[in-house]
Structures are given as structure tokens and as C-alpha cells.
Amino acid sequence: MRVGVFGGGQLGRMMALAGYPFNLRFSFYDALPDCPSAPLGDLYGDESGSPESLDAFLASADVFTYEFENISTAWVERIARHKPVYPGVRSLAVSQNRLNEKALFDRLSIPAAPWRRIDSLEALQQAVAELGMPLVIKTVTGGYDGKGQFVIRSTDDIARAWTDLGAACPLLAEAFVRFQRELSIVAVRGQDGEIRCYPPAWNVHHQGILSHSVVPAPDISEASARQADAYIRAILEDLQHVGVMTLEMFDTGSGLVANETAPRVHNSGHWSIEGAICSQFENHIRAVAGLPLGSTDPLRPSAMINIIGRHPETAAILAIPETHLHLYGKTERPGRKLGHITVTAPTHIQLMDRIKVIAAVLPNRMAL
Numbered sequence: 001m002r003v004g005v006f007g008g009g010q011l012g013r014m015m016a017l018a019g020y021p022f023n024l025r026f027s028f029y030d031a032l033p034d035c036p037s038a039p040l041g042d043l044y045g046d047e048s049g050s051p052e053s054l055d056a057f058l059a060s061a062d063v064f065t066y067e068f069e070n071i072s073t074a075w076v077e078r079i080a081r082h083k084p085v086y087p088g089v090r091s092l093a094v095s096q097n098r099l100n101e102k103a104l105f106d107r108l109s110i111p112a113a114p115w116r117r118i119d120s121l122e123a124l125q126q127a128v129a130e131l132g133m134p135l136v137i138k139t140v141t142g143g144y145d146g147k148g149q150f151v152i153r154s155t156d157d158i159a160r161a162w163t164d165l166g167a168a169c170p171l172l173a174e175a176f177v178r179f180q181r182e183l184s185i186v187a188v189r190g191q192d193g194e195i196r197c198y199p200p201a202w203n204v205h206h207q208g209i210l211s212h213s214v215v216p217a218p219d220i221s222e223a224s225a226r227q228a229d230a231y232i233r234a235i236l237e238d239l240q241h242v243g244v245m246t247l248e249m250f251d252t253g254s255g256l257v258a259n260e261t262a263p264r265v266h267n268s269g270h271w272s273i274e275g276a277i278c279s280q281f282e283n284h285i286r287a288v289a290g291l292p293l294g295s296t297d298p299l300r301p302s303a304m305i306n307i308i309g310r311h312p313e314t315a316a317i318l319a320i321p322e323t324h325l326h327l328y329g330k331t332e333r334p335g336r337k338l339g340h341i342t343v344t345a346p347t348h349i350q351l352m353d354r355i356k357v358i359a360a361v362l363p364n365r366m367a368l
């Protein structure tokens with residue numbers, strides 16, 4: 001079987017690395033000839049996204065998936081008329097559009113920050129009056145790692161927010177959540193409807209980018225773990241999603257508040273390559289290929305640490321016990337995710353100590 005992946009970034013690369021042991025073969029659609037997935041399969045695509053390049057890609061595989069959500073639903077629909085695509089277009093339409101996502105949370109009674117759709121400056125002023133400040137303004141499509149966002153903290157900020165983001169209407173205005181920490185849950189749904197969830201991850205960000213994740217989230221209450229599980233199951237079932245899906249949440253200390261979904265393998269799930277019985281990448285490929293799912297049970301406490309902007313010394317990282325290095329074949333650039341490190345330990349306390357040892361040899365600063 002050949003799997004076609006839209007996008008040739010590190011997520012596609014790690015999907016292929018998980019699928020090769022089953023004798024699966026891969027092709028990728030990406031305009032960049034030196035993208036991280038290029039060494040792992042046939043590459044299709046051009047700058048203009050021409051119909052010819054899409055046709056050639058369509059002919060190259062038996063089943064299709066994607067590794068980023070900002071692809072055209074029209075393209076996915078076009079492929080779906082000829083060959084299976086997982087996840088389906090419904091999952092994509094929700095994750096691509098924050099208003100659809102909020103409506104889904106409301107429909108499934110999943111707690112999320114109160115929100116308003118903004119189409120005009122008057123609507124923005126009204127949202128400030130109704131939801132209070134701080135008020136988080138987000139573009140509806142295309143935002144990631146905190147880009148396309150503005151936090152209104154005083155009435156003076158309303159005009160500034162409008163100048164910055166007004167042209168991107170409609171916008172989403174969302175009440176500010178006073179959270180203690182950020183969590184995510186990664187889960188997979190097979191073609192037969194079976195769902196398996198990884199334990200929730202605790203995610204720490206630095207300058208708007210994920211710095212590291214610790215799994216299982218330390219000291220997470222039984223109730224919160226059950227909530228996270230129930231929320232992602234409800235979403236997977238409602239969308240009839242096939243493949244991996246991620247839900248990012250705020251932990252307020254008295255319950256979880258949903259933030260956003262990703263219809264794909266996720267940076268906060270990279271730990272599972274060495275830290276779980278079956279990784280998120282292998283499980284995604286199993287689901288897409290119609291194979292039985294693997295266990296999502298963690299082997300022991302694990303952490304994933306992103307390598308951002310500059311590469312560390314390979315030998316210095318590998319000298320640290322129970323540490324694994326994954327480099328994506330990218331050139332150095334400030335803020336760019338170049339790779340990640342997984343570290344495991346018998347206990348969370350030992351794990352936190354190992355994270356500090358890794359932080360000391362990383363050229364990028366970590367938020368510890």
C-alpha cells in the first residue's frame with residue numbers, strides 16, 4: 001500500500017518512519033524540494049499547486065492523509081472523489097476555522113471560553129462590553145503559535161486591535177482564561193470506530209512556541225484526565241474522524257477549558273515514539289491504512305523537548321541517559337523547530353532533573 005501525505009514537514013517524515021516497518025511506501029505533496037519528508041518518499045507539488053501536480057500526486061498512492069490543516073478543503077474533496085482520504089473533510093473544516101471549532105465545542109457541551117464572532121468595530125466594542133477584559137482576539141483561519149492574535153487589555157487597545165486584525169474579518173473574540181497550565185490530549189480513531197487516547201500532556205511554551213511537554217501531565221487529577229478523555233472522544237465520534245486528533249486545553253485548577261483542535265499528529269505527542277507502546281505516528285498510519293490500532297499506554301514518564309533555532313551538539317545530547325534525538329533535516333533559523341529530544345525516566349522527579357540537564361546543553365533557551 002502507498003500512502004500519500006499532503007505536506008512534507010517533520011510530521012510527514014515521522015509518519016513515514018513509522019509506516020516503513022509495515023512495508024508501506026510514501027509520497028508527499030510539498031513545493032519545497034528539500035522539505036524534511038523528501039528523503040523518505042516520492043515528492044510531488046509545485047509553487048502554484050497546479051492541477052497537473054495534484055493529478056500526479058493522486059496517481060501516486062492508494063490512500064491519503066495530511067500533516068497540516070491549512071490545506072484547501074476543495075483539494076481534499078477532489079481527492080476524496082477518487083481515493084480514500086483520512087481524516088475526512090469535516091475534521092479539516094472544523095480545525096481550519098476557529099468559529100466552526102467554537103460552535104462544535106458548544107454543540108458537544110465541551111467547556112470553552114465564551115466567544116463572539118466579530119464582523120465590525122461596533123461588534124468588537126460590544127464584545128468587550130459583554131465579555132470584559134482582557135479579551136483575546138484571534139483570526140479565524142491561518143493562525144498558529146500565537147500568530148494572528150491580539151489581547152485587548154484596556155479600551156485604548158480596541159482601536160489598535162482593529163487596525164491590526166480588522167482586515168482579516170470575521171474574527172473571533174474570546175474571554176481571557178485564567179489558567180494554571182496548558183494541557184493537550186492526543187487520541188486516535190480507527191476506521192472501525194475504535195478510539196484510544198494517550199495520557200494528557202502538560203505543555204510549556206516559550207515566546208509563543210511549544211518548548212516542552214511532560215507526559216503524563218504531573219499531578220493531573222482523575223477527574224481532569226477523565227474530562228479530557230471524554231471531550232476528545234466526543235469530538236472524534238461527532239466528526240467520524242479517522243486518524244490522530246489533538247485537543248489543546250487550559251487547566252484552570254477547577255476543570256478543563258477547551259482551546260483548539262488539530263486534526264493530526266501533534267508536537268505534544270512526539271514523546272510517544274519512545275515513551276508509549278505504540279507512537280502517535282504509527283497509530284495514525286495504522287488508522288489511515290485500516291489496520292488495528294496499537295496501545296496508547298505510556299511506558300514510563302516522558303518528556304519531549306523542542307530544538308528551536310539552533311542545533312545542539314549531537315554527542316552532548318546522546319550522552320544523557322535515556323535520551324533520544326530526532327533531527328528533521330532543516331537549516332537553522334530563529335524560532336524554527338529543527339528537531340526534538342525525548343527523555344524518559346522511572347519517576348517524574350527524575351524526569352524533571354533530566355530535563356534540566358538537557359536544558360543546560362541546548363543552545364535555545366527553555367522555559368523551565
Ligand code: AMP
Nearest residue numbers: 113136144145146174175176177259260
Ligand atoms: P492558540 O493559537 O489559540 O493556541 O493560542 C496561543 C496561546 O495563547 C495559547 O497557548 C495560550 O497560551 C494563549 N491563549 C489563547 N487563547 C487564550 C485565552 N482565551 N485566554 C488566555 N490565554 C489564551
